[in-house]
Amino acid sequence: MSHIKDFEIDKQICMQFEEDRERFAGAVVPPTFQNTLFTYPTLDELSEAVQFEKQHYVYGRGTNPTVEIVEKKLAALERGEECKTFASGMAAITAAIINSVQSGDHILCVSHLYYSTMELLKYLGKFNISHSVVYSTNTEEISQAIQSNTKVIVLESPTDMSYRLVDLPAVSRLAKTNGIRTIIDNTWATPLFQKPLTHGIDIVVHAASKYLGGHSDVLGGALITSKKIMKSIFDKEYLLMGAVMPPSEVTLLLRGLRTLPLRLLAHQENALKVAAFLESHPHVAKVHFPGLATHSDYLLGKKLLTGYSGLMSFELREAHYRQVEKVVNKLKAFKIGVSFGSFESLVSSPNLSNNEGQLLREHISPGTIRLAVGLEDINVLIDDLKQSLMD
Template identity: 40%
Template sequence: MEYIENICNEVEKRQRQYHAMAPEIVMTSSFFFEDFEDFAYGCSNEFDSYVYTRGTNPTVELLEEKLAVLEHGERCKVFASGMGAISAAIITLLKAQDHVLLVNTVYGATVSLVRYFEKYGVSCEVVNTTDVDEIIKRVQEHTRMIYFESPSSQKFEMIDLQKLAAFAKTKEIVTVIDNTWASPLYQHPLDHGIDVVIHSCSKYVGGHSDIVCGAIISRKEIISQIEEKGYLYLGATCSPMNAFLALRGLRTLPVRMRNVHETIQKVIDALREDKRIEKIHHPYCGDAKQKALADKYLTGYGSLFAIDLADDDLEKLKTFVNALQVFTLGVSWGGFESLALPVYKGKNQEDIVKRGLKLTHVRMYAGLEHPDTLIQDIKQALDVAYGTV
């Protein structure tokens, strides 16, 4: 027995001496302490010490440090999913009798979550507008949070971040943005006065369609509150393996984002004049006001966009989607493969109309395939559905 223990100790010493090029995956649930003083300090500082991976883990911590730097924030907390991050922020920053404005076609699951919290005394209003003056008109005496996306889900419209943040600060309203579309590279809301940034790291950060992960970046005091409440209570802990894969994704993020930035412009330029498409939703082809906001806040373009087909013929919609050969029918986005996701799912027409969307609205993600390949695929699918032009 003593011989085995000696061998194990020698192996561990050798392991500490190598210099791995990639970050280590610290796959452990708990950590030991050198002495009582070390133990006492760790128990009193769980989020700044290694005690239990549900609190802090070296691999996860490295991802948090990198995301905080990329988003120009003081601190980051990583979660098991984007919804884990969203839920933790809402649980921590809101209380009974608070009011929330959900602005600019927010992700549907987020809207559902906030509405669920009405049973606990939190009220909300959905405001599908990009006009900050209109948003200000909807603010109530007990409004405590403005949660939004810019660019937004489905329509990819932008809001004036500085104007919204400046107003919110005068009313002590916390501003929360889902910044997933732009990635941590192409937009920095914290620089413009926004309080909290949320990312679904399953998308561009991961970049390979093989993880589910989320993150919140903000000031230290806000992240500390979220760590002690929403994060700890929900237990939405990111695994060390997923953190490692997200770190791998960050290494190629600039290259991938530069690729999709160039691809999406080529794809949109090729589709602009196609009469079988009524509208393309993306900041690159927005009106003058939207283009000005894109120029002000974005340093590059994400490649998630949407098209409205020329009419509301659902049979043509189905034909178009089924005719796509390169674009895969599927949820999420941000990986190698290009994706298509029609908003119509068979029985949800009423909900689509309420959201202000066209029945033949299709969200599309341009991946890392050659742009000519993607253009040809969309064109041939339109040919099948509508005939050639």
């Protein structure tokens, strides 16, 4: 019952929280403050604002009334203290990671992370910041992978591509015991279906371009964390790097949030049916989707997740590129493309024809196909998969 109550609270946050319609002449949609700067009556007042820019509107690279509305909504949805939006999901996670480390530190990655996040960690090697990956979601194995200079644990739950779940409360306790900060990418579940901060995670990251925006027309990211951590990020990685989300994009994100609860329920309904169909197909070796009762982390998911989004993967029995290519190219309703979380159904694969050895080293089957199940008619989607998987 508490999950139902939380979902109803979140619906109200998505639609009305912090919009203060009286302030904007009763407008049902807050105005977009497109201006880049704000003026003050006196030099003293401007000087005060510049010194405490986090609490004042000074320049577009800092704070903005339209942007603040969305940030307050996202913080409330995650049950966090503060949120800042960024120009992309990668800008957000870059700020979170850079804020958390210095030269000589080590970053521990749990299982599979987004490809660009891994590329970022490799890039940080030039600054003497190392990283390693533990290809397991088992807390004990994660503990054994901690090094003396580990300062951050970065994870996704469900994990990228393999969609395993991490025991967030256990990993949080482990990290705090060792003085390690935790950062999670919560894009898959969204704040409606998982709230990592309530389990002790330090920083939550979102690619707002996905479910939060929901229409494939918004590029943005967000960080939600404590006031203490956010003050440090705002003063350094936010203001100095300047990768802010512009008001025009935030307005589209605000529109997306209004329908997020309804869209997620529809994604979930379609995804559960697609996953069940794939699991029963003779050409499919395995389906990676935590909403299936046969999933190895199903019971953990019942504790941590209050719902399931539309992103999953499955493995073909003929696990090689030519078979993956054949199946993917036959799909019609599922369009071939990157990203996920919007109204359209998409298909892709980590198998790029020349990287099967790497996939095996990373414990990913070369027969893996990723599906982002959209909002189309479920019969159309399943019929499309049927004809694609035919001999």
